[in-house]
Every structure is written in C-alpha cells, then in structure tokens.
Amino acid sequence: xxxxHDMGGMHGLGEIGYRPNDVAFHAAWECRVHALVTALAAxxxxxxLRPDIEAIPAAEYLRMSYYERWLAALTARIVKSGLASRAxxxxxxxxxxxxxxxxxxxxxTAGTVPLQTPRTELAAGAEPRFRVGQRVRGAxxxxxxxxRMPRYTRGRVGVVERVRGVFALPDNEVYFRDPKPQHVYxxxxxxxxxxxxxxxxxxxxYIDLWQDYLxxx
Amino acid sequence: MIEHPDSREHDHDxxxxxxxxxxxxxxxxxxxxxxxxxxxAALDVxxxxxxxxxxxRNGARVVARAWIDPEFKRRLLADGSAAIAELGFSGQQGEKxxxxxxxxxxxxxxxxxxxxxxxxxxxxxPPIWYKSSAYRARTVIDPRGVLxxxxxxxxxxxxxxxxxxxxxxxxxxxxxQPRGTETLDExxxxxxxxxxxxxxxxxxxxxxxxxx
Numbered sequence: 001x002x003x004x005h006d007m008g009g010m011h012g013l014g015e016i017g018y019r020p021n022d023v024a025f026h027a028a029w030e031c032r033v034h035a036l037v038t039a040l041a042a043x044x045x046x047x048x049l050r051p052d053i054e055a056i057p058a059a060e061y062l063r064m065s066y067y068e069r070w071l072a073a074l075t076a077r078i079v080k081s082g083l084a085s086r087a088x089x090x091x092x093x094x095x096x097x098x099x100x101x102x103x104x105x106x107x108x109t110a111g112t113v114p115l116q117t118p119r120t121e122l123a124a125g126a127e128p129r130f131r132v133g134q135r136v137r138g139a140x141x142x143x144x145x146x147x148r149m150p151r152y153t154r155g156r157v158g159v160v161e162r163v164r165g166v167f168a169l170p171d172n173e174v175y176f177r178d179p180k181p182q183h184v185y186x187x188x189x190x191x192x193x194x195x196x197x198x199x200x201x202x203x204x205x206y207i208d209l210w211q212d213y214l215x216x217x
Numbered sequence: 218m219i220e221h222p223d224s225r226e227h228d229h230d231x232x233x234x235x236x237x238x239x240x241x242x243x244x245x246x247x248x249x250x251x252x253x254x255x256x257x258a259a260l261d262v263x264x265x266x267x268x269x270x271x272x273x274r275n276g277a278r279v280v281a282r283a284w285i286d287p288e289f290k291r292r293l294l295a296d297g298s299a300a301i302a303e304l305g306f307s308g309q310q311g312e313k314x315x316x317x318x319x320x321x322x323x324x325x326x327x328x329x330x331x332x333x334x335x336x337x338x339x340x341x342x343p344p345i346w347y348k349s350s351a352y353r354a355r356t357v358i359d360p361r362g363v364l365x366x367x368x369x370x371x372x373x374x375x376x377x378x379x380x381x382x383x384x385x386x387x388x389x390x391x392x393x394q395p396r397g398t399e400t401l402d403e404x405x406x407x408x409x410x411x412x413x414x415x416x417x418x419x420x421x422x423x424x425x426x427x428x429x
Contacts, residue, residue, distance in 0.1 A: 005331055005332065006330070006331060007330055007331075007350055007353045007354040008328075008330030008331075008353065008354065008356075008357040008358070008381065009330075009354065009357055009358040010350075010354040011354070011355075013349075013350035013351045013353075013354045013355075014349070014350060014351050015349070015351055016346050016349050016351045016352045016355070016363065016366065016367070017345065017346050017349055017351075018346045018352075018366070018367045018418070019344075019346065020368075020411075020413060020419070022344035022345050022346050023344065023345065024267075024341065024342035024343060024344060024345070025342075025345075026345065027239065028239070029238055029239040029242040029243070031264045031267070031268065032242050032246060032260065032264070033238075033242055034263070034264075034267065034342065035259075035260040035263035035264050036242075036245070036246060036249070036255065036260065038263050038309075039255050039256075039259055039260060039263065040249070040254065040255070043254075050331075050332055053332070062350065065238075066333070066345070066348045067238070068238055071238055071241065071242060071245075074245075075245065083249075083252075083254055084248060084249070084252060084254070088248060088252070089245070089248065092244045092247065092248055093248065093251070094248060094251045094252045098252070100252060100253040101252055101253040101254050102253060103253065103254060103255055103256040103259060104254075105255075105256065105259045105263075106256050106258075106259055107256060107258035107259050107261070107262050109259070110256075110258075110259035110260075110262035110263050110266070111262050111266060114263065114266060114267075114271075114308055114309050115266075115271075115307055115308040115309075115338070116307065116308065116309075117298060117302075117307040117308055117309070117311045117312055117338070118309060118312050119312075120312045120313070120385060121312075121313065121385075148331065148383055148384045150330050150331060150381065150383070152330075152357065152358075164313065164385055164386065165313075165385075167385045170384075184384060184385045186315075186386075191377075194357070194358075195358050199358075200361060200373070200377065202376040202377075203360065203361075203376060203377040203378070203379070204376075204377075204378055204379070205357050205378075205379045205380075205381055206378060206379065206380050206381070207380075207381040207383070207384070208382075208383075208384035208385050208386055209384070210384070
C-alpha cells in the first residue's frame with residue numbers, strides 16, 4: 001500500500017537520533033510487548049503483524065513510538081483472530097463463557113522456539129523468469145494492501161544480481177490467500193536511476209523483489 | 218538492554234508515572250494470562266533471551282571467525298545462514314542471511330525502509346535509531362549524508378551499496394579487519410567488533426582508540 005510506512009526516499013521525517021551504543025527499548029513495557037508478540041504468534045493465527053502496523057492511519061503512525069505501533073497492531077490482531085474479544089480488552093477481564101486456553105508458548109519452549117530459523121524458502125517449481133545480469137523494471141503496482149515492493153522501485157530499471165529461490169508472495173500470504181510461490185530476485189538499482197543526477201555515480205541500492213513486482217526492461 | 222532512566226534523552230521518556238502504554242500492556246498481559254493464552258514465565262524467558270543471550274556478541278564471533286579463517290569467510294559470503302549455523306547461531310529473522318563484505322573500495326550499509334528487518338540471531342533486536350523514520354527514509358536516497366551525520370566519512374572513490382532488507386533475506390556487514398590486528402586471536406578480534414560496524418554505519422576502532 002502507498003502508506004506512510006513506505007518511507008524510502010522521503011524527506012522531512014525528523015532526526016535519526018543516532019547514539020553509538022543505543023538500546024533496543026525505551027522502556028520495560030516495550031520488551032514485554034515484544035515478548036507478547038512472540039508468545040501469541042505461536043498460535044499461528046496470523047502470518048505477520050506488519051499489515052496491521054501499516055493500517056495505522058498515517059498521522060497516528062508518525063506520532064506513535066515503534067512499540068506503540070506493535071501494541072496497537074497486536075491488540076487489533078488479537079480481536080480479529082478471536083483470541084480475545086473487544087469487550088474483554090475494554091474491561092480487562094476474561095469472559096467466563098469463552099473458556100480457558102493453554103499457552104501456545106511455555107517457559108520451556110520460549111527458550112528454544114525463537115532460536116529456530118524459519119524455513120521460508122519453498123521447493124523450486126517453475127524456472128525463474130529472469131536471469132542474473134538481466135535488466136528488469138519495477139512494475140507499476142499500487143495495491144491498497146500489504147506489499148514488499150517499496151514505491152521507489154516502481155518504474156525504475158535495475159539489474160538482477162542473484163536469483164534467491166522460491167518464496168510465497170507476501171502480498172497474498174499475509175492474508176492467507178493463494179501464496180503464489182515464485183522466484184525472488186536480488187536487484188541492483190544504480191543510485192542515479194532511482195534519485196537522478198544528484199546521486200553519486202558509483203552508488204547503488206540492492207533489494208530483493210518478487211517476480212510479480214518485475215517486468216523485462 | 219533497557220537503558221537507565223537517567224540516560225534517557227527523548228522528551229517523551231521523562232515521565233514519573235508509568236506511561237499510558239505501560240498501563241495498557243500490563244492490563245493486556247494480565248487479561249491474556251487470565252485467559253490462559255500467555256504464560257508469564259514464558260514472557261520472562263523471552264525477555265531474558267533478547268536482553269542477555271542473543272545480541273551483537275554473536276555477530277562479532279562470526280566476523281572474527283571470518284577474519285581468521287578464509288574458508289569460513291568463503292562459506293559465510295556464499296550462504297550466511299548455513300555458515301553461522303556452524304557456530305551454533307540460528308533463529309527468527311535469520312532466514313536467508315546474506316553477508317556483504319566491506320573492502321577498501323566498497324562500503325555496505327543496511328536499512329529496512331518498510332519496517333525494521335534486522336538479523337536478530339547475530340545482532341539481537343535493532344537499536345532505536347535503526348527504526349527511526351529518518352534513518353529508514355534517508356538511507357536509500359542519501360547514504361553518504363547519513364553516514365557523515367553518524368560520524369563516518371566515505372571517500373568519493375569508494376562505492377556505497379545500500380541493502381534494503383525488507384523481503385526474503387536478512388543482511389550483515391562483514392567489516393574490514395583493522396590493519397595491525399593480524400596477530401590477535403579470535404576472541405580479541407571479536408572484542409573489537411561493534412554492532413554498528415556490522416550494520417555498516419561505523420568502522421572498527423583499534424584497541425588504542427584509533428580508527429582503522
């Protein structure tokens with residue numbers, strides 16, 4: 001979607017706030033949100049929280065801190081997936097009629113599950129449409145839903161550097177639609193192709209793009 | 218990894234009472250525990266995991282090994298996930314790990330413009346600035362300006378490669394080994410390697426404080 005989260009190339013978004021030994025969390029509740037997301041993801045009721053984060057209205061998104069966005073997305077996803085009802089969240093008390101669950105992640109599994117690398121690559125099926133060294137153009141796609149194609153690649157010509165293998169198309173997979181397994185390509189875009197003559201001649205941006213995002217150039 | 222309150226710099230951190238989200242998270246957790254959906258002991262294990270066990274020391278070990286073992290480095294650059302598994306590293310956000318090598322003529326830099334993709338098994342969870350809107354927005358369009366602002370000047374004769382990691386792969390920068398460290402052992406080399414060098418926004422400082 002053409003949302004505020006698709007920030008690559010924007011100006012005016014404030015300070016980076018870099019500090020050399022910066023931490024991951026502002027506050028203790030943020031670690032707790034991170035842990036809650038991992039613990040609840042183990043139910044397998046959603047593929048990713050990113051679509052819910054991206055659905056936060058732009059003005060809210062910019063006002064919120066990173067983990068406030070996670071909290072908002074997690075809360076929305078808990079209700080949509082039926083893990084808890086809106087009324088339960090509002091009252092902060094379990095509805096006795098809804099019964100009690102067993103935690104998907106226990107103290108035993110919590111120490112091991114996050115250390116297993118997910119197998120995201122799928123078995124190769126069809127031959128890749130593009131080959132290494134081929135020029136490709138970012139397609140003019142404007143889905144109002146989740147995509148991994150940043151808008152700065154649209155209409156721009158790059159060169160295939162590597163064929164990554166076959167992966168589910170996130171645009172569909174996150175909504176449990178046809179995963180459309182397809183090749184992913186590492187594509188190199190010259191900085192000048194993306195940003196014009198003001199960019200350094202020798203610089204470039206590398207990004208993985210799904211086959212559906214590309215057309216021959 | 219939680220910073221001490223005294224070191225906080227951002228305005229919204231100066232709060233004597235728990236902030237609103239802190240209260241909401243507590244209420245949410247207690248509801249989920251009451252419903253049997255969450256085991257609070259499991260949350261403690263997860264917090265401990267990412268605060269104390271999974272972090273940049275892992276990545277530093279990988280870098281040091283690559284510096285002393287050319288065969289390991291070759292495998293690391295060819296298939297990052299398989300190579301780090303040799304050292305016992307794996308986990309969520311470690312899939313299809315791609316390691317990119319800094320040299321005299323190439324400087325690599327990692328960003329996630331759409332969100333915050335980051336190689337958790339090697340670096341832990343990303344620092345606050347990595348998730349900032351400005352870093353996500355500017356790094357692809359003005360990498361040299363961002364690096365300069367962060368204290369790293371890259372010469373005009375050096376090619377800058379920005380890796381926008383928002384898809385199938387996670388990325389790690391293999392920094393250049395500082396000159397004069399060839400006689401150090403693996404552990405001493407690992408101690409030199411910083412998280413920010415493995416993101417590509419810093420060089421490795423020599424033990425004496427001099428930058429390579």
